[in-house]
Amino acid sequence: MPNGEFSLISRYFDRFPNARRDVVTGIGDDCALLAVPDKQWLAISTDTLVSGIHFLADIDPRDLACKALAVNLSDLAAMGADPAWLTLSLTLPEVNESWLEAFSDSLFERLSYYDMQLIGGDTTRGPLSMTLGIHGFVPVGRALRRSGAQPGDWIYVTGTLGDSAAGLAILQQKLQVCDSRQAEYLISRHLHPTPRILQGQALRGLASSAIDLSDGLASDLGHILKASGCGARIELSRLPLSGTLTACVSHEQALNWALAGGEDYELCFTVPERNRGALDVALGNLGVDWRCIGRITAAGGLNYSMDDKPVTVELKGYDHFTEQ
Amino acid sequence: MPNGEFSLISRYFDRFPNARRDVVTGIGDDCALLAVPDKQWLAISTDTLVSGIHFLADIDPRDLACKALAVNLSDLAAMGADPAWLTLSLTLPEVNESWLEAFSDSLFERLSYYDMQLIGGDTTRGPLSMTLGIHGFVPVGRALRRSGAQPGDWIYVTGTLGDSAAGLAILQQKLQVCDSRQAEYLISRHLHPTPRILQGQALRGLASSAIDLSDGLASDLGHILKASGCGARIELSRLPLSGTLTACVSHEQALNWALAGGEDYELCFTVPERNRGALDVALGNLGVDWRCIGRITAAGGLNYSMDDKPVTVELKGYDHFTEQ
Numbered sequence: 001m002p003n004g005e006f007s008l009i010s011r012y013f014d015r016f017p018n019a020r021r022d023v024v025t026g027i028g029d030d031c032a033l034l035a036v037p038d039k040q041w042l043a044i045s046t047d048t049l050v051s052g053i054h055f056l057a058d059i060d061p062r063d064l065a066c067k068a069l070a071v072n073l074s075d076l077a078a079m080g081a082d083p084a085w086l087t088l089s090l091t092l093p094e095v096n097e098s099w100l101e102a103f104s105d106s107l108f109e110r111l112s113y114y115d116m117q118l119i120g121g122d123t124t125r126g127p128l129s130m131t132l133g134i135h136g137f138v139p140v141g142r143a144l145r146r147s148g149a150q151p152g153d154w155i156y157v158t159g160t161l162g163d164s165a166a167g168l169a170i171l172q173q174k175l176q177v178c179d180s181r182q183a184e185y186l187i188s189r190h191l192h193p194t195p196r197i198l199q200g201q202a203l204r205g206l207a208s209s210a211i212d213l214s215d216g217l218a219s220d221l222g223h224i225l226k227a228s229g230c231g232a233r234i235e236l237s238r239l240p241l242s243g244t245l246t247a248c249v250s251h252e253q254a255l256n257w258a259l260a261g262g263e264d265y266e267l268c269f270t271v272p273e274r275n276r277g278a279l280d281v282a283l284g285n286l287g288v289d290w291r292c293i294g295r296i297t298a299a300g301g302l303n304y305s306m307d308d309k310p311v312t313v314e315l316k317g318y319d320h321f322t323e324q
Numbered sequence: 325m326p327n328g329e330f331s332l333i334s335r336y337f338d339r340f341p342n343a344r345r346d347v348v349t350g351i352g353d354d355c356a357l358l359a360v361p362d363k364q365w366l367a368i369s370t371d372t373l374v375s376g377i378h379f380l381a382d383i384d385p386r387d388l389a390c391k392a393l394a395v396n397l398s399d400l401a402a403m404g405a406d407p408a409w410l411t412l413s414l415t416l417p418e419v420n421e422s423w424l425e426a427f428s429d430s431l432f433e434r435l436s437y438y439d440m441q442l443i444g445g446d447t448t449r450g451p452l453s454m455t456l457g458i459h460g461f462v463p464v465g466r467a468l469r470r471s472g473a474q475p476g477d478w479i480y481v482t483g484t485l486g487d488s489a490a491g492l493a494i495l496q497q498k499l500q501v502c503d504s505r506q507a508e509y510l511i512s513r514h515l516h517p518t519p520r521i522l523q524g525q526a527l528r529g530l531a532s533s534a535i536d537l538s539d540g541l542a543s544d545l546g547h548i549l550k551a552s553g554c555g556a557r558i559e560l561s562r563l564p565l566s567g568t569l570t571a572c573v574s575h576e577q578a579l580n581w582a583l584a585g586g587e588d589y590e591l592c593f594t595v596p597e598r599n600r601g602a603l604d605v606a607l608g609n610l611g612v613d614w615r616c617i618g619r620i621t622a623a624g625g626l627n628y629s630m631d632d633k634p635v636t637v638e639l640k641g642y643d644h645f646t647e648q
Contacts, residue, residue: 024365028551029470030402030536031367033462036360041348043355044443046457048413050450078354089372089455119368122455126374131413131446131455133370138357146353212354227352 012104013088013118020117022084032119034085040137045075051128056171061103063191069110071214072134073195074265078212080144080204081136083114083197088121089131114197144203144210144269149228151298153208153270156279158196158290160242161217162254163189165261175249182244189242193265199290202282203269210269216260218315221268222302228270231300237307238293260315270296336428337412337442344441346408356443358409364461369399375452380495385427387515393434395538396458397519398589402536404468404528405460407438407521412445413455438521468527468534468593473552475622477532477594480603482520482614484566485541486578487513489585499573506568513566517589523614526606527593534593540584542639545592546626552594555624561631562617584639594620 024033167190169175348357491514493499
């Protein structure tokens with residue numbers, strides 16, 4: 001059977017470097033068969049990345065694999081879930097073996113790091129795009145959600161915001177950064193975001209709500225507010241900006257990207273007053289900063305202050321169907 | 325937040341017409357949260373459909389939703405699994421509300437029929453394509469697989485073969501059929517294949533192996549043979565051809581499409597001699613014919629006979645990366 005598609009799939013993706021015991025049957029049958037552990041909920045998310053929309057058409061396939069996985073892992077992190085399995089549906093304009101080798105090597109390296117297993121997928125011909133389906137576990141009743149924020153809760157974010165947008169601007173030659181180490185840092189934050197898996201798990205039982213920052217703080221926090229029926233006030237002077245970002249762009253541009261640049265893949269979460277001490281202990285040894293940036297209010301949508309004085313900000317998140 | 329994408333998603337896809345009790349959290353958070361029942365394995369499959377490759381660019385969106393779901397359900401059928409949840413990642417070139425309404429109406433009608441729930445997805449802008457992720461349950465240890473066929477087992481298929489390829493040929497104006505009822509039947513078999521969910525479940529404990537026929541009998545049976553380490557002999561005179569197909573094309577063309585036309589979404593399965601009586605009972609009341617078309621052999625690949633005399637057939641299944 002001169003069946004190029006099947007041999008192509010099996011050559012690059014049918015590897016079992018870290019076979020998990022909960023995978024009864026992986027790649028190679030009509031379905032994967034999985035055994036979900038007792039007392040765990042299954043958390044499922046899916047994200048599509050399209051060439052020219054979600055990544056630059058000339059992206060290095062190693063970077064693309066990294067980023068595609070990180071984007072999906074970030075959704076698990078936002079629920080406090082532990083990653084387990086991945087499905088990959090890859091649409092390719094042609095069979096390019098060096099591209100496939102680089103992409104799959106990078107993907108399996110990342111899967112191994114997270115003790116995940118590729119359990120299935122599909123390879124089709126068409127314009128370059130991919131859809132990842134990610135599956136993880138969270139103990140019954142302990143998942144983080146968007147809907148639990150209460151007036152008075154404090155709003156936090158992990159890491160720094162806006163670096164990814166600056167990195168993209170450099171790649172698109174819209175931003176020139178002379179210091180090559182600074183440029184590399186910002187590009188790396190765009191191409192290799194770190195999903196906050198450990199932080200998400202540490203937040204179980206402490207955070208009243210959580211979301212990952214894919215579209216930008218303003219847009220994503222808006223989802224928490226809508227789901228929770230609350231408002232919020234963000235103190236702009238508290239937004240965590242990296243020294244590199246503030247060295248490379250104006251303060252106004254840095255704030256803009258921090259609020260609406262998107263693709264930071266940090267976590268935004270809310271914590272009741274009584275859990276603030278426990279939060280600092282839980283996140284203390286995980287190697288990434290976290291910062292309180294505002295507070296949940298009873299109503300009034302999303303408002304901003306600068307040095308405690310109300311200010312107006314006109315921003316929006318990334319939206320595929322609206323011109324920016 | 326003038327956020328067209330999110331309101332678009334929520335308007336058409338955030339419906340709960342048949343909320344399942346095992347869905348803890350459906351659409352609307354970073355992940356769906358699901359409770360897998362005790363003593364069940366989870367069966368997961370994913371398939372991508374690309375415009376111009378897997379469906380004609382001018383396909384009616386109602387037909388497209390039907391077909392996309394059927395293609396994925398067929399993978400569950402081949403494992404003997406019971407359908408439960410769907411994720412839908414939809415890539416659209418533009419926001420076309422009448423298209424979205426027709427597509428989503430048809431999808432939810434089908435989901436309701438199968439007592440399934442849409443639990444998540446993604447909408448992105450790009451060339452029209454979609455990736456469905458389907459999830460079902462099968463009792464622990466009772467899944468059908470490709471790998472269990474033994475020499476001497478009998479090979480069966482459900483329904484009739486080749487109708488779908490004829491329907492596609494009519495749509496592509498490569499085949500002219502004057503009788504409009506005959507044309508409608510064949511087109512319907514292409515656009516609205518019926519996944520053999522009930523048959524798959526009835527085969528648990530009876531069939532030694534199973535697969536669904538997406539690429540064509542020759543190609544798909546080849547997967548069973550490879551996974552089981554066996555050969556097979558198919559008696560061409562036993563292939564189930566519909567009266568409509570044989571009335572519309574030559575016998576040679578009908579056989580060709582039955583073996584390699586693809587997209588029939590019938591089941592092909594193997595049954596040990598001792599289970600043949602029980603098989604006839606199990607499938608007897610499910611409304612679709614089944615037929616024994618050959619036998620598994622110890623080795624020798626896939627061979628054909630016509631009226632018990634060996635014949636040579638040069639055919640291959642559908643392969644996205646090989647010119648047909």
